[in-house]
Amino acid sequence: MGRVIARVAGPQKPEDELIQVLALAFLSITIAFSSTIVGSYLSMALGIITAALFILMLHRMVVATFTEDGLVIERGGRRGRVFIPKSVVITGNVICIRRESKPILSVTYESFDYTIPLSQRQYDRLVNGLTTHWGWIPPECPEQLIQARLEKCEGLMSKGINASHHHRLCT
Numbered sequence: 125m126g127r128v129i130a131r132v133a134g135p136q137k138p139e140d141e142l143i144q145v146l147a148l149a150f151l152s153i154t155i156a157f158s159s160t161i162v163g164s165y166l167s168m169a170l171g172i173i174t175a176a177l178f179i180l181m182l183h184r185m186v187v188a189t190f191t192e193d194g195l196v197i198e199r200g201g202r203r204g205r206v207f208i209p210k211s212v213v214i215t216g217n218v219i220c221i222r223r224e225s226k227p228i229l230s231v232t233y234e235s236f237d238y239t240i241p242l243s244q245r246q247y248d249r250l251v252n253g254l255t256t257h258w259g260w261i262p263p264e265c266p267e268q269l270i271q272a273r274l275e276k277c278e279g280l281m282s283k284g285i286n287a288s289h290h291h292r293l294c295t
Contacts, residue, residue: 126192130253132229133187134240148177186238188219188231190250192257195219197236208233210258220265221247230265 151174189196194209195218208218212233222228222239227247229240242250254260 129190130250222265
C-alpha cells in the first residue's frame, strides 16, 4: 500500500446516526441532573447506556483511505479491510459524488454500499489529492442510477419485504 492521498470517514448510514446522537445528548443531560435528584444508581445505569451507544456509533463508522495504489475501505469495529486497486476505482464506477445540501461520497463495490457525508474542506482535499496523484476527478453520481435504485426499493416494498430488510437494502 502506497502513501496516503486522502482519508474520509463518516457513518455508514448518516441518517441513522441522528437518532443516536440525540439519545446520547438526552442521556448526558439526564445524567448531569439525575445524580443529585435520583441517586447514583440511576446515574451509573445511564452512564453505561451512554457508553454503549457511543461504542455502537463507532462500530458504524466507515473510513475510506485513498492511497497511491488504490482505495482501502475499513469498517469500524470489524476486522479486515477491503483494498480496491486504483484502476478498478477509476474504470469501475466504484465511487462518485452526490450533490445535495453538501457533498456525499458514494462507494459501491461488490456487496459494499456506503455513503459518507463530506464537509466542503474534505471534498476539496479529496478532489485535489486525486487530481494530483491519480490524474482523476471523482464523477458526479449519475441521476439515473439513483432513480433506478429508488425504483428497485419501491418494488421491494410492494412485494411485502419487511422494514428492516428494506432499510438495509435501500439506504
